[in-house]
Amino acid sequence: MPRPRAGGGRRGDGLGAVPPRVYGDGERGRGLHSATSEAMAAPARVGLRRWLSSRAPAPRICVVGSGPAGFYTAQHILKFLATGFLCSTPSCPAFLPEHHDLAQVDIYEKLPVPFGLVRFGVAPDHPEVKNVINTFTHTARSDRCAYYGNVTVGRDVTVGELQQAYHAVVLSYGAEDNRVLGIPGENLSGVYSARAFVGWYNGLPENRDLKPDLSCETALILGHGNVALDIARILLSPLDFLRKTDITDCSLAALACSKVKRVWLAGRRGPLQVAFTIKELREMINLPGTQPVLNPADFTGLENAVKDAPRPRKRLTELMIKTALEKHREKAVMAQAAVPRQWGLKFQRSPQEVLPTADGMRVRGVRMALTRLEGSGDSAKAVPTGDMEELECGLVLSSIGYRSLPLDPAVPFDTQHSIIPNNLGRVMGVPGIRPVSFSEWEKIDAAEVARGKAAGKPREKIVDPQEMLQLIGH
Numbered sequence: 001m002p003r004p005r006a007g008g009g010r011r012g013d014g015l016g017a018v019p020p021r022v023y024g025d026g027e028r029g030r031g032l033h034s035a036t037s038e039a040m041a042a043p044a045r046v047g048l049r050r051w052l053s054s055r056a057p058a059p060r061i062c063v064v065g066s067g068p069a070g071f072y073t074a075q076h077i078l079k080f081l082a083t084g085f086l087c088s089t090p091s092c093p094a095f096l097p098e099h100h101d102l103a104q105v106d107i108y109e110k111l112p113v114p115f116g117l118v119r120f121g122v123a124p125d126h127p128e129v130k131n132v133i134n135t136f137t138h139t140a141r142s143d144r145c146a147y148y149g150n151v152t153v154g155r156d157v158t159v160g161e162l163q164q165a166y167h168a169v170v171l172s173y174g175a176e177d178n179r180v181l182g183i184p185g186e187n188l189s190g191v192y193s194a195r196a197f198v199g200w201y202n203g204l205p206e207n208r209d210l211k212p213d214l215s216c217e218t219a220l221i222l223g224h225g226n227v228a229l230d231i232a233r234i235l236l237s238p239l240d241f242l243r244k245t246d247i248t249d250c251s252l253a254a255l256a257c258s259k260v261k262r263v264w265l266a267g268r269r270g271p272l273q274v275a276f277t278i279k280e281l282r283e284m285i286n287l288p289g290t291q292p293v294l295n296p297a298d299f300t301g302l303e304n305a306v307k308d309a310p311r312p313r314k315r316l317t318e319l320m321i322k323t324a325l326e327k328h329r330e331k332a333v334m335a336q337a338a339v340p341r342q343w344g345l346k347f348q349r350s351p352q353e354v355l356p357t358a359d360g361m362r363v364r365g366v367r368m369a370l371t372r373l374e375g376s377g378d379s380a381k382a383v384p385t386g387d388m389e390e391l392e393c394g395l396v397l398s399s400i401g402y403r404s405l406p407l408d409p410a411v412p413f414d415t416q417h418s419i420i421p422n423n424l425g426r427v428m429g430v431p432g433i434r435p436v437s438f439s440e441w442e443k444i445d446a447a448e449v450a451r452g453k454a455a456g457k458p459r460e461k462i463v464d465p466q467e468m469l470q471l472i473g474h
Contacts, residue, residue: 058102062166064153064407065173066109067116071136073170074105078144104144106166110152111205114140116174120204123230124245125237154408171411171420171427175402181222185354186398189213190363194227194399201234201251208250213362214258216394220366222351223399224267225275229284231397232263236290236341260395266346266366268382270373271299271320272306274345278316284343285323293344294324320345348372349389350382354396365392423473440472447471 061077063070113119115133122129140147153159153173162169178193180186190213199207219235221228234242239256267274285292299321306317349368357364367390371382403418412421412429421428444462451460462468 058104059167060165061103061105061168061170062162063105063107063170063172064159064162065116065171066107066114066147066149067172067174068118068132069172069174070107070109070116070170071114071139073172074107074145075135075139077103077105078139078142102144105146107140107145107147108151108153108157109147109149110173112149114147114149120199120202122202123198123234124202124247125233125241127245158410159408160410171407173404173407175404175418177403177405177418178398179401179403181351181354181398181400183351183353185356185363186396188354188356188363189361190216190394191354191396191398194221194223194231194397195402197231197397198227201247201255203246203248208248212254212395214254214260214395217259218262218264218393219260219395219397220391220393221263221265221397221399222267222366223275223401224265224269224273224345225399225401226277226280228265228397228399229276229280231399232265232343233280233284233287235260235263236287236343238288241288261341263341263343264346264391264393265343266349266351266368266391268348268350268371269380270347271302271317271345272309272313272376273373273378273380274316274320276316278312278319281316281319285319287343290341290343292323293342294320295344296324298345298347299324346391348382349391350384352388355390363394363396365390366396436469436472443472444468 059077063074107114109116115136118130118133118136139145151157153162159169159171178195185191192210192212196207196210197212198204200210200212214235219232221231234247234255235258239252242252242255284290299317302317302321306314309317348371350371351366352369353367354363355365355367356362367388369384370387370389372385373380374383375381404420405418406413406415407420412427413419414421445459448459448461451462452458454460462471
């Protein structure tokens with residue numbers, strides 16, 4: 001008998017969590033081989049045995065990953081399955097029969113500690129963002145929720161074993177790697193990914209031994225997102241500010257010895273395409289002891305261009321324009337007097353090569369291609385003009401995005417796009433039973449009748465089962 005199907009879940013709260021991917025269908029609880037118990041960590045064994053031994057008919061759902069996406073999914077399930085549904089129609093992949101009011105959730109996490117991006121991604125000087133941990137803690141303490149840390153899915157327990165033990169498996173394990181630049185020299189000493197650097201100052205175990213070299217005066221961050229601004233702010237913040245945060249002691253000690261006093265943030269496109277938000281920009285502008293360096297020429301004509309832009313984009317651009325003009329005048333008056341540290345935005349520059357020192361060991365700069373924009377707004381593309389420039393720096397941080405990694409050989413993975421193939425969150429290409437509901441048959445029926453009508457027939461039967469399943473989104 002097909003089991004109830006669960007899935008869906010929220011994307012998160014803007015913390016950049018990867019949307020959950022859902023396994024469902026097939027019959028639960030056919031039993032686990034003895035090898036399963038030997039391979040699994042003790043908490044995982046307890047969780048799986050609890051589900052297998054219980055006679056309650058409640059939906060049993062496994063969430064892989066305890067970051068924002070994982071906890072919001074658990075919260076959503078515990079809240080809405082008490083009323084019998086995750087969405088409003090039986091054809092929705094997240095539908096569950098109404099009599100299920102005791103849904104239970106197990107959360108598996110490869111680290112001993114929970115909360116993912118909230119703990120290891122949010123900047124240490126943004127404690128207000130981390131307050132969401134209080135909500136997650138309330139969820140984890142629910143009698144219907146269990147947390148099992150220090151269990152690596154794909155190593156300690158397979159996805160196939162989880163499928164046997166649960167009605168649904170939600171994959172919300174996030175993006176565990178960084179995108180690479182793909183240019184010569186990016187492996188030189190002094191070049192780091194933003195992910196590794198953020199993990200270093202936030203205490204992510206895998207990055208605790210990073211030991212970035214901060215002995216240079218100029219750092220270059222490639223990227224115009226909030227993570228790029230977070231890194232710039234951490235590099236330039238007064239130590240007294242950081243001492244009051246949960247930044248790691250080893251990071252604080254390294255920053256105390258840092259000689260970095262100038263940070264450039266470079267992006268391929270222009271001011272209208274920056275991905276950071278106004279809150280993070282304002283924090284940088286108001287950072288004590290620092291001077292923003294924005295070129296007024298970069299903003300020529302943008303006042304009119306943003307008149308009809310969405311309000312957030314308009315306000316962000318207006319703040320950059322205001323800062324560029326005001327600081328330009330202040331610079332002329334003060335001649336940069338008594339400003340110990342600087343930061344600035346460089347637009348329409350695309351990195352082509354990380355340049356080495358004479359001994360070929362360390363970074364000394366980056367060769368940048370100047371670009372022009374084709375199109376407008378968020379869809380504008382950066383096209384090289386053929387002109388080049390070199391920007392001197394001793395530290396390069398690549399903040400061009402994260403990417404997911406495969407979890408388990410049994411889970412399909414699109415290596416080109418670094419995603420799990422899915423249809424509205426449901427993992428595609430997974431072996432198992434996926435029954436076709438009568439309402440889904442009616443969709444196939446309607447398609448056959450429509451095709452037949454075009455040919456003057458009662459219907460044109462679809463004879464390929466795969467085409468039938470594609471038609472209804474299986």
